[in-house]
Amino acid sequence: MVRKISAHTIYPVSSSPIENGVIVMDENGKIIAIDNLENHDKTEIEFFDGVIVPGFINAHCHLELSHLNGVAQTGTGLIDFISQVIKNRNHSPEIIQEAIGREEKNMIDCGIVAVGDISNTTDTFAQKRKENLFYYTFVEYFDLFQESNTDNILQQYDAVFNALTETSKNQKSKVPHAPYSVSRKLFEMLKQVQHDGTVSIHNQETPPENELFLNKTGDFISFYERIGFDTKDIPKLEKPSVYYALEYLQKENRNLFVHNTLSTKEDIKSAHQKLGKENVFWATCPNANLYIENNLPNYKSFLETNAQVCIGTDSLTSNWQLNILEEMKTILKYQSYLDFETVLQWATINGARALGFADVLGSIEIGKTPGLVLIENMENGKLTNQATSKKIF
Ligand SMILES: [Zn+2]
Numbered sequence: 001m002v003r004k005i006s007a008h009t010i011y012p013v014s015s016s017p018i019e020n021g022v023i024v025m026d027e028n029g030k031i032i033a034i035d036n037l038e039n040h041d042k043t044e045i046e047f048f049d050g051v052i053v054p055g056f057i058n059a060h061c062h063l064e065l066s067h068l069n070g071v072a073q074t075g076t077g078l079i080d081f082i083s084q085v086i087k088n089r090n091h092s093p094e095i096i097q098e099a100i101g102r103e104e105k106n107m108i109d110c111g112i113v114a115v116g117d118i119s120n121t122t123d124t125f126a127q128k129r130k131e132n133l134f135y136y137t138f139v140e141y142f143d144l145f146q147e148s149n150t151d152n153i154l155q156q157y158d159a160v161f162n163a164l165t166e167t168s169k170n171q172k173s174k175v176p177h178a179p180y181s182v183s184r185k186l187f188e189m190l191k192q193v194q195h196d197g198t199v200s201i202h203n204q205e206t207p208p209e210n211e212l213f214l215n216k217t218g219d220f221i222s223f224y225e226r227i228g229f230d231t232k233d234i235p236k237l238e239k240p241s242v243y244y245a246l247e248y249l250q251k252e253n254r255n256l257f258v259h260n261t262l263s264t265k266e267d268i269k270s271a272h273q274k275l276g277k278e279n280v281f282w283a284t285c286p287n288a289n290l291y292i293e294n295n296l297p298n299y300k301s302f303l304e305t306n307a308q309v310c311i312g313t314d315s316l317t318s319n320w321q322l323n324i325l326e327e328m329k330t331i332l333k334y335q336s337y338l339d340f341e342t343v344l345q346w347a348t349i350n351g352a353r354a355l356g357f358a359d360v361l362g363s364i365e366i367g368k369t370p371g372l373v374l375i376e377n378m379e380n381g382k383l384t385n386q387a388t389s390k391k392i393f
Contacts, residue, residue, distance in 0.1 A: 001026075002024060002025070003027075004024050004045050005025070005372060005393070006048070007049070008051060009052075010051070010052045011052070011053045011054075012363055012365065020036065020037040022034075022036070022045060028369060030368070031364055032366065050376040052372055053111075053372075055113030055391070056112045056311075056324035057310065057324075057348060057352050058114070058115045058311070059116045059258075059310040059312040060256075061116065061118070061312060061313055063104065063115065063124045063315070064118075065315035066100050066316045067091050067100075068315070069317065071085065074291050076292070077293060078292055079206070079220065083223075103322055104132060106323070108132060109391060110323045110388075110389050111324070111325070112322070113134060113361055114133060114135070114136070114355055114361055116138065116200060116351070116354065117137050118140050119137050119140065120160070122160055124137075129170070133169075134170075134361065135170050136171045136173075136198055136355040138175040139175065140176075141177060142182055142186070143183050143185075143186045144181055145182075145224070146183070146229060147233055154189060161174055171197065172197075173197040176245070177201070179201070184235065191250065196252055198355055199249060199254070201249070203241065203260050203263065204242055204261060204262040204267070205262070206261070209262075212234065213238075213240060213244055214237070214238060215238075216234060221234075240262075240264075242257070245257075246275075249274070251274075251279055255280050256310075257271065257280070258283045258312065259283070259289065260297050261296065265301045268282070268307050281309075281310055282309045282310070284346075285313060286331050287313070287318075287320065288312075288314035290330065291318045296330075300335075309350060310347075310351035310353075311327045311343075311347045327347070329387065340381055340383060348361075348363060349363050350362075371393060372391075372392050374389065374391075375388070376390075
């Protein structure tokens with residue numbers, strides 16, 4: 001059964017917005033045609049009051065932390081935040097599973113079709129096997145610079161990695177957590193097993209992270225001392241943290257840097273130079289940045305370097321909801337030199353490219369199955385505070 005869907009404006013993302021357009025698709029949501037409304041019998045058209053965009057891509061999430069909403073205080077900075085989350089991680093399997101199912105459903109309802117999801121445990125795998133969404137699972141490794149323990153860490157997370165079977169909707173890779181938590185030994189071992197996939201890494205999220213690598217001083221050093229961990233294997237690079245990761249990341253992969261709150265134009269250019277611009281993606285999670293650090297990236301640096309930006313929600317420990325439209329609203333509210341169409345590209349096709357799903361998702365194009373999302377309550381092409389998104393297919 002063919003469906004014909006129309007709205008005031010359609011944003012295919014891969015081409016200019018269309019007024020009075022119609023999307024023709026088959027019963028599986030595959031786009032058959034994008035056409036002018038006047039070529040179709042009005043009685044066959046389902047008309048929606050708002051704008052239609054392709055399904056959103058959530059490029060960075062930790063679905064397994066969904067039961068921890070509200071446990072961390074806002075505005076404390078990253079190190080206090082991490083300590084609060086670790087302290088509160090123990091809950092019954094029932095509570096964890098209930099929260100994972102509930103939040104996946106919330107993501108689907110508000111128009112998300114694919115998720116780049118961090119896993120430290122197997123908690124989300126039962127849900128992911130249902131294939132309600134596309135998932136790229138990043139099994140995340142960190143040894144906190146304790147190289148005597150790196151082999152154990154590898155075994156521990158390899159067991160998590162092996163528990164998820166890869167399918168076209170369930171992709172996976174082994175990834176380093178962040179420059180401030182991964183030793184040279186672990187980076188090197190991960191490098192040996194990463195080929196032709198997406199590799200994500202948390203990057204330049206908080207001032208102490210850069211300070212750690214610039215001077216080997218600051219709050220991360222105090223953090224390691226407080227938990228009784230040796231800091232001798234932390235390299236002093238005299239450069240910001242991203243350069244440590246760049247020593248080990250590879251052109252053969254899609255490289256997804258996450259947060260980048262403190263990344264400068266020079267940092268971005270260096271990553272482009274080392275890895276090839278087309279292989280580098282910059283995920284921004286603005287609401288999480290405001291939640292934890294009360295700070296946002298300077299998006300001008302990404303525009304001026306032609307960087308491929310995508311959008312994530314991070315987890316419910318550091319956000320009020322897992323909703324890409326809410327992230328777009330925040331970006332456009334605080335850096336209003338950006339426009340809706342630019343940020344929509346970040347929220348759709350760029351995320352799809354970053355996760356390797358762009359052949360089916362990310363834009364309304366013939367042959368793709370992108371999912372369709374209705375945004376209501378926009379005003380003159382702008383997102384208002386009242387705007388909402390919902391999945392229509
Ligand atoms: Zn994260």
